[in-house]
Amino acid sequence: MHDHSASELPSLRRQKILLILERDGKVMASELSQHFAVSEDTIRRDLAELDNAGLVQRVHGGALPRPKDTGKDYFTRISETDEVKTSLAQLAAGRVKDGQIVLFDSGTTTLQIARSLPSDISITAVTTSPMTAITLAEYKGIKVILAGGQLNLATMSVSGHETVRLLQSIKADLLFTGVCAIHPEVGLSSLYFDEVPVKQALFDSAAQVIAVTTADKLGAVEPFVVAPCSRVHTLITERHLASGSAEDYRRLGIEVEQLQD
Structure with a gap:
């Protein structure tokens, strides 16, 4: 009707x-x-x-x-216990091997990955997030490099020329990228303009890119495009997606690992 x-x-x-x-x-x-x-x-x-x-x-x-955490400040988001994010982070943390150089992007899921690493891991970690740097500093075997720059209070991450210059000087084994939105055709996109060059520098500096995200970010589009999906090697996400299917990403050559029910 x-x-x-x-x-x-x-x-x-x-x-x-x-x-x-x-x-x-x-x-x-x-x-x-x-x-x-x-x-x-x-x-x-x-x-x-x-x-x-x-x-x-x-x-x-x-x-x-709108995703559940939109509109909440960073500290509210990290104080909320989220079983799904914890499970995703544990899957992601299992990908890290001793001796690697690992880039940690900003975001609450990426912070959770830092919290989920094996206690005896021995790596060099590079991050744009002061909170993640503090978390990583609690591990005896992790050497932490924190990028400098202007702090975005919404994302609690740094950006600017200094940030990009440092990231460009690093050749890392692995990047855990935060995901604001990812769409099979549009690619990864961000709500924040100043994040774009930083995220692009992170992508360019990593041999392998792992995107870890809750299902509500898949099929979503934000105003500022960061990179095509082809730049992601592995996508770790939930079993059930709100938009589209895992095959949309597998068709693009991405390895997709999903939480089991």
Whole structure:
């Protein structure tokens, strides 16, 4: 049944889109267009407005609910115990071998990987995150290099010319990259413009790139594109994805490891 009355009031239509999203867990522009009897362009504008207001996360062809941690400050996010992130971090930490040079990107999941390393591991760790550096410093066998630069208070990571210059001087075995959003066609993207050159330098400095992320970041798109998916060698994520399937990433040549139920 078409809801013609809503097509005359964008604000009412957008409220109804949020209700449908809450009910279904995902909305597609094509389906909403038929439901409200308006053009897909109109729906895309609605989704853009809702995204700008922080109420939805736009994905290819539609929208998802905003990830749980959006809008919370860094310290709130790291104080919340998240079983899924812990399990993902433990899988990722198992990839580290003695003697490696390992890059740790910013992000709460990457911090959790630092917490999950074997107590007797012996590596050189390089990070853009002061919190991760402090965590890594608790291990006797880890030599820690902390990149300098301007601190972004939202991500608690550093950026700028000094950060990039240091990262460019390192040839690492492994990178654990934080994921703001990853989409099979768009690639990895970030909410923060200043993160882009830092993340690109991290990618360029690592022989192997491992992206570790909860399922809500897959199929998502943020404003600033960092790199194509082809730059990722391994994706560690949940068993069930909110958008698309693991095959979307395997087709791109990425090894995908998923948590078992």
